[in-house]
Amino acid sequence: DGGITQSPKYLFRKEGQNVTLSCEQNLNHDAMYWYRQDPGQGLRLIYYSQIVNDFQKGDIAEGYSVSREKKESFPLTVTSAQKNPTAFYLCASSMSRVGNQPQHFGDGTRLSIL
Amino acid sequence: QQQVKQSPQSLIVQKGGISIINCAYENTAFDYFPWYQQFPGKGPALLIAIRPDVSEKKEGRFTISFNKSAKQFSLHIMDSQPGDSATYFCAVTDSWGKLQFGAGTQVVVTP
Numbered sequence: 001d002g003g004i005t006q007s008p009k010y011l012f013r014k015e016g017q018n019v020t021l022s023c024e025q026n027l028n029h030d031a032m033y034w035y036r037q038d039p040g041q042g043l044r045l046i047y048y049s050q051i052v053n054d055f056q057k058g059d060i061a062e063g064y065s066v067s068r069e070k071k072e073s074f075p076l077t078v079t080s081a082q083k084n085p086t087a088f089y090l091c092a093s094s095m096s097r098v099g100n101q102p103q104h105f106g107d108g109t110r111l112s113i114l
Numbered sequence: 115q116q117q118v119k120q121s122p123q124s125l126i127v128q129k130g131g132i133s134i135i136n137c138a139y140e141n142t143a144f145d146y147f148p149w150y151q152q153f154p155g156k157g158p159a160l161l162i163a164i165r166p167d168v169s170e171k172k173e174g175r176f177t178i179s180f181n182k183s184a185k186q187f188s189l190h191i192m193d194s195q196p197g198d199s200a201t202y203f204c205a206v207t208d209s210w211g212k213l214q215f216g217a218g219t220q221v222v223v224t225p
Contacts, residue, residue, distance in 0.1 A: 004157075031211060040217060040218070042120075042203055042218050048211075050211075097210060100146040100165065102160045103160070105158050105159065106157050107155070107156050107157045108155070108156070108157050
């Protein structure tokens with residue numbers, strides 16, 4: 001089955017710790033995205049990547065970092081600089097960055113602070 | 115700044131009724147208007163989408179109405195079913211492919 005796999009489903013972070021969220025897609029999509037979802041605020045774009053080895057900041061990139069070394073993988077690191085990391089994190093991909101290409105989402109990782 | 119305003123925040127509809135969700139946007143550069151459906155603990159799934167050169171698009175029980183001059187678009191769910199109970203998000207996309215989401219509407223369909 002083609003799709004987007006996010007892992008882990010639940011993640012707990014200690015104070016001062018960096019954690020990395022995994023996102024893998026087998027849709028052969030060029031573009032990948034990371035969103036943060038908070039209750040009552042919809043989804044907000046953290047980072048996006050249009051091709052391998054290239055990525056751009058979204059609207060709320062502070063405290064986060066990404067890499068895109070392979071087409072199918074786009075991991076997100078939540079650093080200790082992100083002071084309010086508790087949220088539901090969603091990864092998405094689309095065939096290309098062109099605006100009318102639908103984005104397909106994974107089932108998310110819920111991050112909480114210990 | 116919020117690029118798209120969505121209302122209502124929540125709504126309750128009886129089985130067989132019509133659910134209507136509205137969205138308004140500011141930037142006329144947006145050129146793709148999708149609606150996503152999200153169930154608890156899952157990622158959003160594309161439900162239906164429209165481009166600004168058409169005023170209405172229907173897929174089964176779901177219809178998007180688009181008013182370019184008013185910069186508004188809406189989702190109508192006809193003959194609502196309990197399985198439609200979910201959170202619905204409107205979104206706008208610019209030519210760079212960046213999605214901006216509304217805040218979401220939680221729909222509850224009662225039996």
